[in-house]
Amino acid sequence: MVDFKAIQDKWQEKWEKESIFKVSEDTNKKKFYCLEMFPYPSASFLHMGHVRNYSIGDAVARFKRLKGFNVLYPMGYDSFGLPAENAAKKQKIHPREYTENAITKISEYMKKLGLSYDWSRMIATHRSEYYKWNQYFFIKFYEKGLVYRKKAPVNFCEKCNTVLANEEVENGKCWRCETEVVKKELDQWFFKTTAYADELLEDLKNLNWSEKIKTIQENWIGKSYGVTINFKLDDNTDFPIFTTRPDTIYGVTFMVISLNHDKLMDIVKEPYKKTVLEFIKEVKEAESKEDVSFLEKNGVFTGRYVINPLNNEKIPLYAANFVLADYATGCIMAVPAHDQRDFEFAKKYNIKIKQVIVSNIDDYEHTKKLLKELDKIKRETDKHDIKFWLLGGLANAFHYGMIYRKHEDIDIITKNIEDKETITQIIKKLGYKLKHNDEHKNYVYENNEGIIIELCENEKAVEAQDSDFEDKELILENTKCSVMSKNYLIKYKEYLLKKRNNKKDITDLEVLNNPKAYTEEGFLVNSDSFDGLKNMDAINKISDFIEEKKFGKRTLQYKLKDWLISRQRYWGTPIPIIYCDKCGIVPVPEKELPLLLPEDITFENKGNPLLTSKTFVNTKCPKCDNDAKRETDTMGGFMDSSWYFLRYCSPREKDVPFDKNAVNYWMPVDQYIGGIEHAVGHLIYSRFFTKALRDMNMLNFDEPFNALFNQGIVYKDGAKMSKSHGNIVTQDEIAEKYGIDTARVFVLFVASPEKEMEWSDKGIEGTYRFINRIYRLYEEFKSINSVSDIKDKYLLCRKNILIKDLEYNIENFRHNTAILSLMNFVNYLNEIKYYVSKKTLFDTLNDLAILINPFMPHISEECWHMLGNNTYASTEKWPEYDENMIDYKLIYLEDVFDKTKKDINTVIELTKINNPKEISIVIAENWKYELFRKLKELIVKTRNNSEIIKELMNTDIKKHGQEIIRLVPKIIDKIPEIILYQNVEKEFFEKNKIFLEKEYSCEIKIIVSEQSEKKNSLPGKPAIILK
Structure with a gap:
């Protein structure tokens, strides 16, 4: 059994003794600054979440070093902060003693990971030689x-x-x-920081950061152009609000003040103060319990009203939990018809919804006309005590929030089937004429203006519902329709009596079950002299009007504080x-x-x-x-982390915070690695700091981090791996049993680095077996006697593909894919190691020892030295791939060979011939290769079988017409990317049949289909005959 623990200890000691990762400025080499966010030194151990974070950075740093870059890869500690102070109080020691002890421990653990840091540059922010420059x-x-x-x-x-x-x-x-x-x-x-808000926002586009984190920063900075409007409270006190949507000001039906507004309780009317205070308490309790259902959109009336300066409407003021006190004025105007959040709040508290933007101004006129027609029908049906409801059509439009609609029709349904004749006569009396056709024989009528009234006599539909149809849905002739009661007509009639000024204002009608606000662009209505304007044009015109009347002024706001x-x-x-x-x-x-x-x-x-x-x-x-x-x-601690990356460039300077020449050489950081949780803290402050120092002529660049990578979290048993969850797997327990390289490879392989990953004890076992396979290859090298060199060109081809793939995948943080490529290559190498020349095998293992270094550096060094090398694999040159050595036809042939082996096994299983004496592999007829080539050309133009067959019948393979007709439909979707020739495929099988003879212990014959009765072979798919 290999003692991987002893191997890692040996190489870590050598690396440290000879300081092989220590680096200095070298203008003859291209620099690469790789940096992970430095940790707080509180842990007495490292778990697999930490191992993953640091393994990602180390893989990048090692790869770049091997590629010839001058790599700065430092580590230090963010060592000030309240946790150390509290821990020291508990242990009754000074925070400095606690922190220094913690740094000693965590440094030891990090060194045991085999990370290629330049430890000579280590910093700790609690030391006076560092925080002196915070003060400076x-x-x-x-x-x-x-x-x-x-x-x-x-x-x-x-x-x-x-x-x-x-x-x-x-x-x-x-x-x-x-x-x-x-x-x-x-x-x-x-x-x-607000002095740099514009630049912080604008420069995001130049950064190689994920769109997700750039969006988080954009939203946090929150630049908004709008208007600050001076509303007045009902006691004439100023009540300014900021809005980016002055085009909707005529649709304001309530105002909201933040629960955290410093003037809230001064504004609330006395009888309502108790209710507001109780609500604030409820919200805080819900926040502490993380009661999401309560936290969505809730509020209480303050007893106060606000006057809209543009139309003098009196608007109720609510205190609610969805307005930020520290953004703009801490108050908002709410337009429920055109903002979904406001809409839901209005529906919840039964607040008026007033639409001021419509999708199409013509639809508005149609709707108005239809409602007038309905009012006529309602007046007549009232005389006969006939009840009816809107169905489908206009009702559906209201139901789904599309209040304005193009179709000039109204669908109605009578409550009682016996009323059908009466209502028919009423409608005829109003000037409508019955239109008969098979499609709408039951209920289509029209008048001279083209308005259609639909009536229904479907008794089943009526019987399927309650006697009261209000707010119901009806299934009518397999169509789901909404039903709206005549109540809305009554409200409409009352509304008309109040409004006799011919305004285009019909939006106070009852809208049943309307699920959403209208948030698209459109035309203004109910907006006085601005009616008919496109709402995007109205933003400027209404802003001009507000400034002209001194109701407010244009303003630029930031959420950033x-x-x-x-x-x-x-x-x-x-x-x-x-x-x-x-x-x-x-x-x-x-x-x-x-x-x-x-x-x-x-x-x-x-x-x-x-x-x-x-x-x-x-x-x-x-x-x-x-x-x-x-x-x-x-x-605060963010001060320490806002410039530490500059100090790493020259950490021992005593008279200046950093050496300008060193900083100008190393900075900006080429690859920064850390959690997305720092998007609106550390990453904002670091950018601000860099820009401010630039303007003081201390730096000559704009941004600290060119590229940023956010790693995913490690979970175990469904929870984030942490001491508090009691689900940690420490590096020590893994290193003792498997070696730390096993842990490093596993955490990089099990998921893409930016994704969350679940720790698996079974998975670590699989990784351990893979590393053992690598080690055994080197251990066995001297005793491997080459049988043949028939696989030389195939191995060299695969090695060059591997090098190319690894470069691409490591550069693009696809470490899991890179490791998978290594696994496949090692498996292949084990299969063919006796069928390549000793020199080819040696060269391949030599290169492989370097290629595995970014992921398993200790095994890499050990294997490198097992081949007789005396240098460090970690500081060697990355092998270069030769494009001329890459021939995908060779890979295709080997894939065909592997699939043929699977087919042989299938045939053995089906025929029950477990120990065949002879296996014949039948290569397809020559004309089929030509068929495949022609098909590949033709399917670019058409996929029509008839057209393809017709074209093929005009070629020199037409004599196989019947076979072509049979084959084309079967193979048209299975044409391989690479199509060889019969002789190439036959020759390959002839040379490689030695592997089949070894596996099946019988005679292997390679024949062409022309010499066999078997005619079902295809290019890349030989037929199999067992004897």
């Missing part, structure tokens, strides 16, 4: 106006006792401890600011940096630990030398 950048940004302090409502976690940035709040909870977040008004420090960095904790970078009664806010002088964290602090008290250090808090003003106080907040 803070001061530089402050001098440029990119850092400021203000009192602001902030997210506060009472359990962590600190402020949280917007990006650290997930579903209303703290991202660390899942405690419900509350709002507090505090003086805080901010980075002005400035970056809140203040934290009321100890274990972070101290903010280098001094407060002086005389001089105000004074930055710590650069020569005094780093401003160190004090040692004389206590963690027992609640609140900011830095406040407990009098030696830290009390200081002198650098300007006037008067008594002053230090800022006691520390910087």
Whole structure:
């Protein structure tokens, strides 16, 4: 049994001793900077989720190194943060001691993975030589106006006792401890990320990032052009809202204010305050329980109304859970007819829906005319106490939300069949004439204007329903139709009495079961002087009108907020600011940096630990030398990760944060790897930081990460692998039993790297067997005696295809496909190893040892040295493929050979001739190869069998006419991509029959069909005869 653990320990020791992955700038080589998001050093072990993340990056770095690139592949630790502070408190030790111990442990585990890091560049953000430059950048940004302090409502976690940035709040909870977040008004420090909002958005298009993560950033930045409109509350107080859809302002039927709006309870009318407070409590409880059903779209009336400045309509104001307090004004105008979210809210709370955009202005006129006709019919039927309902047609249009429709017809159904004659007479009296035809003999009438009324006397349809048809669906002559009661006609009549100004306003009609809002483009209606305009044109015209009347102004809004960095904790970078009664806010002088964290602090008290250090808090003003106080907040952890990739370029610099020449050589990062969860935190801040430093002439590039890859999560037993779920598989337990290369290969093979993967104990066993097969090939090499070299050209062909495929798949993060190619190649090599020359086998194994290096580096080194090499496989040159050696005809022939072996086994099974004395392989007649070639040409033009056969009958194979007629329909969809010649196929089988003789221990004959009674052979599909 191979001791893979001993092999990995040996090579890791050699790599470290000789520092083979240490790198420096080399202008003669093309650089490649590969980087994974650096981890927080909290784990006392690594599980298979970690192994997967780092194996992906290492495979890329190793491949690029082998391809001749000068590869920078560093590692460090994001070591400041609240978890270390809390863990240290539990263990009653200093956070520094806890963090240093954690770094020592995690570094050891990472080294045991065999990762090809340049460990000489290792950094840790809690060390003063790093955080000194956090403070330096803070001061530089402050001098440029990119850092400021203000009192602001902030997210506060009472359990962590600190402020949280917007990006650290997930579903209303703290991202660390899942405690419900509350709002507090505090003086805080901010980075002005909004100063770069446009550039952050615009430059996304230049990045080789997934569309998914670019969309997440686009939405987070949230650039919107619109209008801020000055609505008024019913007490004449200003109530501004921002909208991107001023074209719908005449359709506003309610307003919404966020539950987190700082003025909410001032606005709510006194009798409604209790209801609103109870609702806020319910929402928070639902959030804590993640009750999705409650969280969808809920609200309560505030007792207040808002006045629409364009038409003076009085609009009810609701407080609801779907409006963000920190976007625009924290309030919205709701247009339920044209926004699905608003529509659902309106239906739920029985709020008026007013349509102001229609798909076709002509449809509107048709509908209006139809409704007038219906009103006439209703008045007449009332006299006879006849009840009827709309059916299909117009009713369906209302039912499915298509209120405006082109068809000039109305379908109605009577409640009682005996009323049919009476209603027929009523309709005739109104000027309609019965139209007879077989299709509509029961119920089609028309008048001079072309309007059709459909009546139904289908008794079965009536009997199949309740006596009350309201809001029902009816099956009529196998057609599903909607039924609408006459109630809507009554509402329409009442509406007409109220509205006598000939406006195109019919949208207050009852719409039964309408499932959605109309959100397409169209024409304005019910919009005063803007009626008839295309709604996209109306956006500008109504915006002009709003500005002209001073009802508001055009505005550009961003969802992106400035970056809140203040934290009321100890274990972070101290903010280098001094407060002086005389001089105000004074930055710590650069020569005094780093401003160190004090040692004389206590963690027992609640609140900011830095406040407990009098030696830290009390200081002198650098300007006037008067008594002053230090800022006691520390910087949030995202500060540390916003520039660490620059520090890696020259990590030991003492006088500058980084060496500009080194940064200009290595940056930007060519391949960044990390989780999609960082899309709106770290990845935004890093981009902001890079652009700000560029504008300070410290960098000469715009973006930190050219390409970004987001790896998938590892699951076990259906849950994400983690300590909290109790489902971890540690690297140690796998390394002891199988060797770490087995784990690395398995996590890269089982699923595409960007996909989620499920850990499988059976799967790891299969991978272990594969690695053993590789090892045995090298172990057996010296004892392998070549029987023949008939497979040389086939092996060389497959090797060159393998090299080409591996390059493509590794470059495109298709590691699972790359490993599958290796598995297939190793299986093939095992099959033919005795039938290639010793030199060809040696050269192939030599190349293979390098090709497996990105995935199984320890086995790669061992196998490389087993062949007598003295260098490191990890720093060798990647084999180049020779396109001239790739001949897919050879692969096709071997595939035909393998399929023929399967056919022989099938024939043996069917005939029960388990030990044949002779097997004849019958190669197809020569003319069939010609048939296949001609068919391949013809099927490009047509797939019609008759046309193809007709063409074939005009060729020199027409003498086989009957056979052609029989074969063409059977083989037309089975023509292979490669078509050989009879002699080539026969010669191949002759040369390779040695494999069949070995397998079946009998005489093997290769004959052509012309010499045999068997005539069912086809090109690539020989017939089989057993004796």
